[in-house]
Amino acid sequence: MGSGHFAKEGYRKAALVKGIRIANKDNNFVNPNVGKATTVTTRGLCYTVDGFGVLKMGMHVFFGGPGQCPN
Numbered sequence: 001m002g003s004g005h006f007a008k009e010g011y012r013k014a015a016l017v018k019g020i021r022i023a024n025k026d027n028n029f030v031n032p033n034v035g036k037a038t039t040v041t042t043r044g045l046c047y048t049v050d051g052f053g054v055l056k057m058g059m060h061v062f063f064g065g066p067g068q069c070p071n
Contacts, residue, residue, distance in 0.1 A: 002064030007050035010062055014050075020059035032059050043069060 002015025021029040031054045039049040039061070046069030052061035 002047075004066050005064050006066075007048040007062040007064055009064075010051060014062040015064040016060065016062055018060040019057050020061070034059075045069065 003013065005013040005015075007014045020032065022032055024030050034052075034054050037052065037059070039052055041047050041049050043065075046067070047063070047065035049061060049063045052059060054060075
């Protein structure tokens with residue numbers, strides 16, 4: 001998934017999604033609440049998610065892993 005590098009490898013290695021915004025009840029796009037956001041992976045030895053935060057442009061998060069993980 002992603003670039004084949006784990007999330008902790010960060011910029012220029014791990015895959016990155018930036019500018020994540022959500023639609024509120026008024027249908028306006030807003031930054032997610034960092035206090036309520038969590039990073040979760042179901043297969044931490046295979047794929048990771050890390051380094052998320054919110055900037056003016058929206059939330060960003062690094063993710064990825066090498067794949068080829070045993071079931």
